[in-house]
Amino acid sequence: MTTRTLLAAAAGAAVALLPACSDSSSDTTTDSTATSATTTATTTTATAAAPVDAAVLQQPVDVFFDPAASTDDRVAVVEDGDEHRAELDQFTGVLAGYPLTGTVGEVTVVDDDTVTATTEVAGPHGGAPMPLQFSRTDDGRWVLDDDAACSILEMGRITCA
Known part of the structure; x- marks a missing residue:
């Protein structure tokens, strides 16, 4: 491997x-x-x-890594998720065979609508901290920035378009 x-x-x-x-x-x-x-x-x-804390950001991360979540669920927690629907659908299959988790840690403010959070991404063979960026949507929800989602997807060898 x-x-x-x-x-x-x-x-x-x-x-x-x-x-x-x-x-x-x-x-x-x-x-x-x-x-x-x-x-x-x-x-x-x-x-x-301090527009957001780790607990709020943990919610979209939990959905993103939940093997029982549907592609539609993942689309809803990723910025421009509809544009990545095919990749997120592939990720659903990856999670069925290789479960991953994400634990949001320290949050750093970029601006009023963007933060970066050190997130421990772990799987069956260990884990590592990753800085993941989150964006606030027009309706006030916090979602994974599409670049952050693509970084995770590419770890699973899923190419983002």
């Missing part, structure tokens, strides 16, 4: 907050307004920096 190594680059985003500066000669009203604006900016940034 040949072992294939998959190298994937994970994108990360850094959010930097600059502290608000105030002039000591400013009046109390100005200082209060500056503090309020800084607090609002910090709250907004914190919300944008």
Whole structure:
């Protein structure tokens, strides 16, 4: 059996907050307004920096690797899944003979609609962590990015179109 190594680059985003500066000669009203604006900016940034956690991302991963899931189920948890229907149908057959699991770990924010999660992909012969990218759909669901899905499919020697 040949072992294939998959190298994937994970994108990360850094959010930097600059502290608000105030002039000591400013009046109390100005200082209060500056503090309020800084607090609002910090709250907004914190919300944008944590749009999803590992538990939410685990749901599409569970469906993707579930040998009992249908191709339609997999299509629903992959970005542009309909475009990969044939490959996802082949993957259903692969999972019947070679069960895989995925466990989502650390999540890194790329932007408001994209995150990368270190995901332990394991099978009967062991496992390895993979950075998988997820995208938020227009209806607010998180799905595997089509490139992430293709990376997994290619490990099973299924070529993505």
